[in-house]
Structures are given as structure tokens and as C-alpha cells.
Amino acid sequence: MPEVSPSILASDLSNLAEVLSAVETADRLHIDIMDGHFVPNISMGFPIVESLQGHTPLPIDLHMMVANPLELIDRVSTLDIDSATIHVEAIEDVSAFKRRAETAGITTGLAINPETDIDGLGPQLSEINRITVMGVTPGFTGQTFQPEVLEKVELLDETFDGRIEVDGGITLETARQCVGAGADILVSGSTIFQSDDEVKTIDALRTVSAE
Ligand code: DX5
Ligand code: ZN
Secondary structure, eight states: OOEEEEBGGGSOGGGHHHHHHHTTTSSOEEEEEEOSSSSSOOOBOHHHHHHHGGGOSSOEEEEEEOSOGGGGHHHHHTSOOSEEEEEGGGOSOHHHHHHHHHHTTOEEEEEEOTTOOOTTOHHHHTTOSEEEEESSOTTOSSOOOOTTHHHHHHHHHHHOOSEEEEESSOOHHHHHHHHHHTOSEEEESHHHHTSSOHHHHHHHHHHGGGO
């Protein structure tokens, strides 16, 4: 069964404490941060992460859609988070980020945009044990899943030793396709937070693959 990681960017941001308690049955918590450069949007920043970190039992994954993740590593290291996901398009020296995150007890994942090929990523992939395949061009919630990325998930399933996460455009239908292709973790924003019942939707996303 896949793990489910709710992306709170799609939730009612005026009510985050309640949002966090509504998704406590999930496996992880996905927080999107953006810098207005790597993606044409700005979402949440470090102070918000800090104020949320004591309010959830879930391990927090920080999805860093920023142009220079290495520049932010000192600040990231102060956070009480489980993992940071950085974009392969934004960093060459994955091991430098990973080493410094590790000293703060934070694991590193690598995200790849839909148009980024995984050929040639061998050295970077060998550094990490979780890869996030973006199902949409990052920057916004509620976009439509790009089915071409399923091929990447399949290929990674055959060649990559770690866990495969898919982020963006996850619905019950695309969740089934992603898990069929080899995904282990599903990040979901609007499907969870636009539903009437977050707990049921999280369960449905977990079980859909078994149908
Ligand atoms: C996109 C973000 C995703 C997004 C997912 O830039 O990285 O995490 O919030 O939202 P949905 O599930 O609505 O595509
Ligand atoms: Zn994300």
C-alpha cells in the first residue's frame, strides 16, 4: 500500500491547525516552499514551517521549489523536519546539501520536473533514497497530471533502489496509475482538501491501488 502525504498548500490556509489535525491519519506531511524564482509563485516560508512543526505527529517533508537550495541549508537545518526535497534542476552538488542536512538529522530527497529526463542522473540518484517524480510543472496546486511521467516512474521502479514519490495531479485515478507504475508515496493536495472527508480520501488513496 502506498503512503499518503497531504500537501497543505491546497488546504484552507486560514485554518492550518485544524488542517493538520484533519490529516493526522496520513503517513507524512508535505509542505511546499517556493521562492518566486525557481517557480513563478511564492507559498509558505520557514516561519510557517516552524509554527506548524509542533502541531503534527507526522514527519514533515519540506518540498523546496527554490533556485538555490544550498544557500538555504543553514536555515533548513534549524527546522524540526524529517526530510527536505530539493530539485535536481536547481542543484549540482546534491552531496553537499545532503551532508549538511544529515548533521541536522534531516534526510534528503530529489525531485524531478516533468520535462527533466532521468538519463544521466545516475550519480545524483546514488546519493539519495527517495525520488519525487513531479506529475505537474511545479508552482501551483490543482493542475492536471501529465501521464507521460508514468514512464519515468516505471523506469525508476526497475533501476532505482530507494522509494518513489509522485507529487502533483494525484486523483484516485492517477493514484492507481502511479502505484501500478511503482510509486511508493503519493503527495496529494486538492484531492484531499477539496473532498468532504480528508480521512476517507486518504484511505481511498491508500487502497485504490489494491483494486
Ligand atoms: C506543486 C506542489 C504540489 C501541489 C500538489 O507545485 O509541489 O505539492 O501542492 O497539489 P495537487 O495535488 O493539487 O496537484
Ligand atoms: Zn510539492
